[in-house]
Amino acid sequence: MTAGQDLVRIGVFYDGNYFLHVSNYYNYFHPRRKRLNIAGLHEFIRNMIAREEDVDSRFCQVIEAHYFRGRISAQEASQRGNQLYNDRVFDDILMSEGVVTHYLPIRTRGGKKDDKGIDVWLALEAFEQAFYKRFNVLVLITSDGDYVPLIRKLNSLGSKVMVLSWDFDYTDDMGREVVTRTSQDLIREVTYPVAMHDVINNGLKNNDKLTINLFSQQDYNQPKPQTADFDDSLVKQGIAMNMNNGYGFIQFPPNNLFFHYLDVVECDFNDIHDGDILEFTVEKNDKGQDVAKNVKKVESEIPDDPNAW
Numbered sequence: 001m002t003a004g005q006d007l008v009r010i011g012v013f014y015d016g017n018y019f020l021h022v023s024n025y026y027n028y029f030h031p032r033r034k035r036l037n038i039a040g041l042h043e044f045i046r047n048m049i050a051r052e053e054d055v056d057s058r059f060c061q062v063i064e065a066h067y068f069r070g071r072i073s074a075q076e077a078s079q080r081g082n083q084l085y086n087d088r089v090f091d092d093i094l095m096s097e098g099v100v101t102h103y104l105p106i107r108t109r110g111g112k113k114d115d116k117g118i119d120v121w122l123a124l125e126a127f128e129q130a131f132y133k134r135f136n137v138l139v140l141i142t143s144d145g146d147y148v149p150l151i152r153k154l155n156s157l158g159s160k161v162m163v164l165s166w167d168f169d170y171t172d173d174m175g176r177e178v179v180t181r182t183s184q185d186l187i188r189e190v191t192y193p194v195a196m197h198d199v200i201n202n203g204l205k206n207n208d209k210l211t212i213n214l215f216s217q218q219d220y221n222q223p224k225p226q227t228a229d230f231d232d233s234l235v236k237q238g239i240a241m242n243m244n245n246g247y248g249f250i251q252f253p254p255n256n257l258f259f260h261y262l263d264v265v266e267c268d269f270n271d272i273h274d275g276d277i278l279e280f281t282v283e284k285n286d287k288g289q290d291v292a293k294n295v296k297k298v299e300s301e302i303p304d305d306p307n308a309w
Contacts, residue, residue, distance in 0.1 A: 008053055008060040011135040012045060013126045014099070015142035016069025017115070021180070022166050022196075028246045028261060029170040032204065032215055033270045038097045040213035041164075047210055049137050049162065052192050064129055065099040068122040070106040070115025082262055123150040127157075135159045137192070143167075145183030151190055162192035172246065237298070240276040250278055250292050257282065259292040267297045 023036045042062050050057035077084040094101055102125065106115045127150060130138055138154055140147060143165040151161050165182040172178050187193045203211025238252035246269070249256045259280065261269035272278070272295075280292040 005055065005059055008049060008055060008136045009134065010045065010049060010060060010062045010064075010137050010139060011126070011129055011133060012042065012062055012065040012099075012139045013122055013141070014065075014067040014069075015119070015122065015140070015144065016067050017118075018142050018144070019067075020069070025166075025168055025170065025180075026215065028269070030168075032200075034215035037214055037216040038093055038099065040210075040215065042097065044210050044214055045139055045162070045164070048194065049139075049192070052162075053137075064133055064135070065097070066102060066122075066125060066129070067094055067099050068102045068118050068125075069104075070118050071103040072106050080262060082265060086262075119144065119146055123147060126150060127153055130154055130157055130159045137162055139164065140190075141165075143180065143182040143186065145185040148183075148185050148189050151186070155189075155191075160191040161189075162194060163187070163190045164194050164196050166197045167195065168197055170245070234281045235279050235294075236282060237277060237279055238292075240272050240278050240297075241274055243272060243274050248272065250280060250295070252282075252292075255290065257290060257292040259295045263291075263293050264295045272297050 019036070026032050027035045042065070046060045046062065047057050050060045053060070071087070072083075074084060077087060091101065102118075102121060104115060104118050104121065126138060126140070129135070134157075137160045139162045140151075141164045154161050163182075163186060165186070167181050169177065169179040182195075200211055200214065202208075203214075236252065238250035238257065240248055241251050241256065242249045246261045247258065249258055257280070263280075264272065277298050278292075278295050279298050280295045282290050283293045285291045
């Protein structure tokens with residue numbers, strides 16, 4: 001492509017709940033044990049479109065990026081370990097990469113969480129932005145067949161559509177089988193369907209730089225800082241046991257205490273192994289059961305008598 005060639009204008013639109021689900025999978029259940037990296041993903045998109053359009057990647061630029069997600073209230077997030085802090089850290093990452101965030105409050109209807117409307121908002125915003133910005137390629141990060149009408153409308157504007165999607169399955173921390181599959185109707189409608197699970201697995205095997213850069217070097221689930229009035233007398237110690245994907249237990253007489261990856265501070269959950277000594281506080285869950293919170297790995301020798309804790 002010559003220097004006088006027009007720019008390939010790219011718009012990226014994230015189904016945020018889906019993206020978080022995929023990122024959690026890679027961080028807690030995939031052998032890579034890392035989260036997806038926004039900057040690396042945009043670089044991957046530019047190079048993928050450059051290859052498909054047969055142009056130099058310098059002439060492929062992301063000019064708009066939008067992230068849509070339902071969000072729980074600040075009060076509820078503050079009761080979920082590091083959730084409030086982690087949300088803010090991820091917002092900082094999105095902001096640093098120029099991604100515009102769109103949040104709708106998650107409401108409780110009939111005892112169930114409901115973020116109805118976020119997919120409609122994404123579709124309307126994507127169509128409007130494509131109409132005014134005239135994207136050459138609009139990238140959707142989703143697996144939902146409900147976006148088929150949007151894709152047809154985008155095609156009518158002359159915008160090509162690329163979909164990045166993942167197919168995978170695993171057993172979650174409650175022992176349930178989780179299966180994620182991409183709508184075949186969605187795949188049939190788009191110009192460039194990209195099966196990211198295959199791309200990533202093959203790229204990691206071949207030590208491909210673009211694939212490696214899809215993953216964060218530092219997890220954005222950073223620890224929540226302790227407040228100045230944190231009571232050290234509440235901190236207990238116990239031994240990690242039965243570590244699993246996303247959760248574990250702490251040996252602490254008279255009962256073993258459950259903890260979730262969101263309850264870990266000052267280290268990565270994946271760095272905790274059976275036999276490690278942990279510091280933590282004891283709190284009640286919504287069922288009135290004792291659980292471990294503010295879990296932190298400590299470097300020390302195992303005491304001869306754990307009951308002394």
